Structure formats: C-alpha cells, structure tokens
Amino acid sequence: MELASIPRDQFLFVTHGKGLAYKMSTLGNWFKDRCKAAGNPLCSAHWLRKSLATLMAEVGRSLDEIRAVLAHKTNKQSATYAKKADRSRLADSGFVGLPSTDAEENLSNLSVGLDPITSQPIERKAKK
Secondary structure: OOHHHOOOOOOOOOEOOOOOEOOHHHHHHHHHHHHHHOOOOOOOHHHHHHHHHHHHHHOOOOHHHHHHHHOOOOHHHHHHHHHHHHHHHHHHHOOOOOOOOOHHHHOOOOOOOOOOOOOOOOOOOOOO
C-alpha cells in the first residue's frame, strides 16, 4: 500500500508480515536494519526523531510544537533541542561584525613543499 493513498486524517499503523502492530523496540530494530541495508548504518528511528526535533528548533518552532510532534510528555525534553539550536544560532551570529579576514585568506602555515600557494620546485643537490 502506498502512503499517498492513505487519507491524511487517518491513523497509520505500521504492521509486520503477520498484520500485527510492531512493538516499539521491534520497530526500531526493523528500521535500523533498513537503514543498514540502504547503506546508512548510523541512521536509526531515534536519530530520525532527534534530527526532526533539531530541525524544528532551528527554524524557530516553539517548545509546545516540538513536544506535540514528538509526543514528549513535557517541554523539558523539547528544550534540549532548542538549546542546541540557540547555541548554533548564537555561534553563527557571533561572527557578524568582526573585522574581515580577507587578508588572512592568503596566509598559510603549511610547509613550503605542501603549500600550493607558495610552493616552488625544490632544487636538489647533485649527488657526488
């Protein structure tokens, strides 16, 4: 059954081959296996939920909205993601107004042989 054919106002229960609903841990394991099969071994249902919460916080959704979407019991759980988003936003805005670093862009601390900007052919002494 395709998800597009299910009315948006209808609940969707993910079932396994026997037509029964998954237990929470079983669904998580099934999802993790699908992620591995797709070549993304770091993905999991929990990672996906955390990513959604972080994204919602980064675009300015309220703690109540995050709590509602993720079915958190309290806003304290949602606040974790808001703090992370605020920290990232503050770090980005902290650079605004600082003096330009254009002059520093041409500097390098690489050794001469590794620096593509200043590297020159190395003259080798002839062997005697």
